Amino acid sequence: MNDAWDAVVQWSRAGSRAALARVVDSSSGRPRPPGTTMAVSESGRVVGSISGGCVDGDICARAQEVIRRGTPEELRYDGDAGEFAAPRLPCGGRLDVYLEPVDGSLRAVLAPLRAALRDGQPIALATILAGAGHSVPRHTLIPAAAGYADPAATATLGRVRALTDPHTTGLFDLPGPENTADLRIFVHSFPAPPRLLVFGADDFAAALTRIGRFLGYRVTLCDARPAFATAARFPAAHEIVVRRPHEYLADTPVTESTAICVLTHDAKFDVPLLAAALRTDAGYIGAMGSRRTHADRVHRLQAAGVPEAELARLAAPTGLDLGARTPEETAVSIAAEIVALRRHGSGARLRDLDRPIHPVADPASARCAVPGFGE
Structure with a gap:
């Protein structure tokens, strides 16, 4: 929200x-x-x-x-x-x-809506723009959240969700209840936020957790060293995990909307973690390090049996060429690569491109707002 x-x-x-x-x-x-x-x-x-x-x-x-x-x-x-x-x-x-x-209709849904979003639960707010008169409240949540449920509204507006992708935000026309005008409804979807998993507790990770949260990701910082992985050092992280990275990843749901950033710089952590990450559906998998470090990392991953097709998914060295030096600049570089991949951007300077800044989307998907990669 x-x-x-x-x-x-x-x-x-x-x-x-x-x-x-x-x-x-x-x-x-x-x-x-x-x-x-x-x-x-x-x-x-x-x-x-x-x-x-x-x-x-x-x-x-x-x-x-x-x-x-x-x-x-x-x-x-x-x-x-x-x-x-x-x-x-x-x-x-x-x-x-x-x-x-x-008004009262909108205020009635605010608390349960915020609660669902705070817990990372996807939800949608349906608003009647025209039709129905006073027979149905102007706003209702789909699905009905804890603490708020209106059977009449849910029965009427719930039909909209059955007709749409769960992440769609847009306008829909629906036949009204018996003897009433047709409904024009705006469905405002709030999908669960995408996840950013950051491995390695250093200054670069601290900067990346800050920009990840700013971009709307639910951010997890994981490191096996309790002295380094602390809330005081990573106040922007929603979650801090003290555990061996590959073990944590093995127990963590990963989807196409998940971005994984490996900043550990240590082969004993990097190799098992990246081998596990490359077997997931994560939309972005990046690893920090010099080209020399990455060449050694690839050799070790190959020795561990990781196929070439999976290695090709690895963004390493991670980030775009911005000339970054500081942790904050490096975080911008990594975040820029994640955004470019998610939004199908080229990473080139806009002044050098001869096309619209915001390309015209396929009308069939123009109203879809999925917080994942390749949308």
Whole structure:
């Protein structure tokens, strides 16, 4: 859950009224996908951003009227539609924004939604934009979380989840209950966060845990040495494990959304750990070290029976060529390689590319927001 949602919770607890703006649809290639969120308080405080600035001022002004009126408003910003009253998107494309007051219906789902996300449980928030009248609450969680369940809403909106990929965020049309209008529903999915497993407790690992958390990963730091793997040294890690790395990995679920970074610099840890890692479905497996160190590592992995096809998956030396020197610069280099692989980026300078900054996605997958590699 991003800062905008946290701000809404804090303002509600303090008795301050607020509005929540969310992108519910956008043209292919726009950088801000459905689910992008901004919160505005009645005192004018703003947390989050919808467009990177070009339409945020207009949304802020409209938010005050939505708060005063107590009813939602749907906004469209179209950079290709010529001159009209609403602000344009200078970079082109279209954004559809749902601006709503933080009322009782929304407040009812905030606590269980935050609890599910805190526990790393995937969940979706379904919001009725049109139809159904007052027969179903405007918001419900799918699946219903502990502490919140509305049978009527779940029966109605639960049908949406049956029709969609569990990670999809987007708009859906659904026939309404008997004798009611059809429903237009925005399903805002919050998948479980991707995992970053960092092995080796040194200054480079500390910097990588910080940037990993900043990028939205659930970060684990693992090292066999209790004196080095401590919460004081790695405050950004969600979890610190004192255990032999390959043993920990053997007991840990790994999916395509998992990134594994091996910074141990010690063959007795590296070889069994990487041999195990290369047998998993991890989307990224990187290992730090010089080319000389890596050549010796490859020789040892080959001797351990690791096939060439698996060795080809190994990103080593890890990171992009940024000329990095410090732990922080190196962490940026590694994170940049992870992002480039996840988002199908080239790693080249944008000024040297003759193509759109945000390539147009396949319409069939444009609304899918899966936090994994190769999405």
